[in-house]
Amino acid sequence: MLSEEYSNKTEQRKTNKKSNYEKKKKTKKCNCRSGCSKRSCYCYKSNRGCDSSCGCGSSCQNLFNHLDYFFGEDSKCTAHPCFVDWLVKNVKNADGLKKIDREALQQKIMSCGRFSELSDDEDFQKWSKKWNRIEANEKLGHIQKFFRMLLSDDATMHYYSFCNDDLAEDDCDWHCTICKTCRDWREWHCDGCNKCAYGTTLPCQRCERKNQMFSFW
Ligand SMILES: [Zn+2]
Ligand SMILES: [Zn+2]
Ligand SMILES: [Zn+2]
Ligand SMILES: [Zn+2]
Ligand SMILES: [Zn+2]
Known part of the structure; x- marks a missing residue:
């Protein structure tokens, strides 16, 4: 009984792993044919390296690679x-x-x-x-x-x-x-005015929005 339960769990873990992998595979990639320049490459702009699904090949200049x-x-x-x-x-x-x-x-x-x-x-x-x-x-x-x-x-x-x-x-x-x-650790990025604000437990001084991470205050 126990072992069956165990194998069910591992099975579940496997499928979880698989779906994670599939999700990863679907993340958007760049459409560059060559080069991957700073201005146009989607991978570069997302601070990510290119991989074989990108099609840029050996000419890739994406520095994250x-x-x-x-x-x-x-x-x-x-x-x-x-x-x-x-x-x-x-x-x-x-x-x-x-x-x-x-x-x-x-x-x-x-x-x-x-x-x-x-x-x-x-x-x-x-x-x-x-x-x-x-x-x-x-x-x-x-x-x-x-x-x-x-x-x-x-x-x-x-x-x-x-x-x-x-x-x-x-x-x-x-x-x-x-x-x-x-x-500083006391600062947080305010989505309201799109700038960092001071005081993790204080609302933003500019737009009065509260820090989401401390919303229970
Ligand atoms: Zn690219
Ligand atoms: Zn790419
Ligand atoms: Zn590339
Ligand atoms: Zn820095
Ligand atoms: Zn910021």
Whole structure:
């Protein structure tokens, strides 16, 4: 009896998985025949990489397909929203992305004001230990690991804020993808006037709309 119940459950899980997959397959894709330029590509505009269903092939210049340049080839990292907006602002296409000097970027991050805060972070301690006696052939891989820690969406505790040119704390700061700036945790994006408002429990100072996330107040 028990095992039957169990197999029913797994069956259910399988179908759930399947329908999720189908949903994913149906998400809108770009219609570019080639190139995927910043102006016209739907995938690019939704901050997403292209895939085989797009039909743009090897000519694809969508920079979100080339983030392995920063995160390493076998990582499935997506970029932190702050990094995404910085890339979109500063880089035209995949070729431009590859002109970014990774070592210079790493140095820039390491010399920011709040960088020393990372010394308490266990992952960073491990990273640093190895960095101090790194072999030339391991350097790039280790820099990519550094970027995964601070520039990817699964960055823990801290991320690098291009808006502030400094380290930011995941608990205290976030990047508003509509205003395109890093914000304090006390701020929230108001749909009414389409700007960030201050005070999570306060209504928006401009349009008096309440923060949906705190609507029980
Ligand atoms: Zn496209
Ligand atoms: Zn596409
Ligand atoms: Zn493409
Ligand atoms: Zn930001
Ligand atoms: Zn905002």
